Amino acid sequence: MNYERIRKIVLDAIQDAVAQGLIHGTSGNIALRDDVDDVVAITPSGIPYTGMTLEDIAIVDLNGKWLEGNFKPSSETPMHTAVMRARKDVKATVHTHAMYATIMAMGENPVLRPITPPHCEFTPIGIVPFTMPGSDEVADKVVQTLGEKGRSVLIKNHGMFSCGKDMKAAMMAAVYTEEMAVTTYYAKLLGNYEPMSEEAEAAMKALIEADQAV
Numbered sequence: 093m094n095y096e097r098i099r100k101i102v103l104d105a106i107q108d109a110v111a112q113g114l115i116h117g118t119s120g121n122i123a124l125r126d127d128v129d130d131v132v133a134i135t136p137s138g139i140p141y142t143g144m145t146l147e148d149i150a151i152v153d154l155n156g157k158w159l160e161g162n163f164k165p166s167s168e169t170p171m172h173t174a175v176m177r178a179r180k181d182v183k184a185t186v187h188t189h190a191m192y193a194t195i196m197a198m199g200e201n202p203v204l205r206p207i208t209p210p211h212c213e214f215t216p217i218g219i220v221p222f223t224m225p226g227s228d229e230v231a232d233k234v235v236q237t238l239g240e241k242g243r244s245v246l247i248k249n250h251g252m253f254s255c256g257k258d259m260k261a262a263m264m265a266a267v268y269t270e271e272m273a274v275t276t277y278y279a280k281l282l283g284n285y286e287p288m289s290e291e292a293e294a295a296m297k298a299l300i301e302a303d304q305a306v
């Protein structure tokens with residue numbers, strides 16, 4: 093079997109995402125770009141993640157063409173490969189319908205603000221307007237909304253999309269985006285919603301960037 097290393101990382105990540113409640117049923121998909129070859133390991137379409145094997149993880153090229161795997165790649169493959177083509181710094185991508193992020197991806201003003209200092213690594217989090225799932229159009233809009241440095245976006249009436257330099261970083265972006273959505277939701281319900289100030293967010297971002305540069 094080819095690309096065992098990246099297939100294993102994707103399989104472990106999707107099962108971790110299910111265990112954390114970020115993914116329900118067969119919704120959500122995770123991808124990882126190979127360091128050497130321009131191929132991507134991605135979860136298959138419509139197959140339960142429990143009991144999944146390494147051979148079930150699909151291998152596609154950067155244009156999403158199916159190269160290997162027992163099942164066809166995720167229908168959201170265009171979203172993952174479009175981001176990897178546009179962003180050389182992105183090696184891993186996570187798309188989920190995590191409940192609170194999906195709740196926050198509605199309404200008049202869905203932009204998530206940082207509630208605690210670790211959130212600042214992942215803000216600003218933009219909102220992608222609703223477009224048909226699996227389309228090149230939604231893929232283009234995710235790329236546009238992420239921009240050059242974005243780590244996470246909400247997708248209206250659909251879910252969220254996160255990315256990072258490796259799987260750990262992409263999973264952290266997904267976990268913290270959902271945490272931001274959960275804390276925002278409950279704080280707004282209680283009437284005590286008060287996100288970090290823009291000044292505190294900027295100072296925290298500078299600290300995080302300095303730390304990552306070391």
Ligand SMILES: [Zn+2]
Nearest residue numbers: 120168225251
């Ligand atoms: Zn989806």
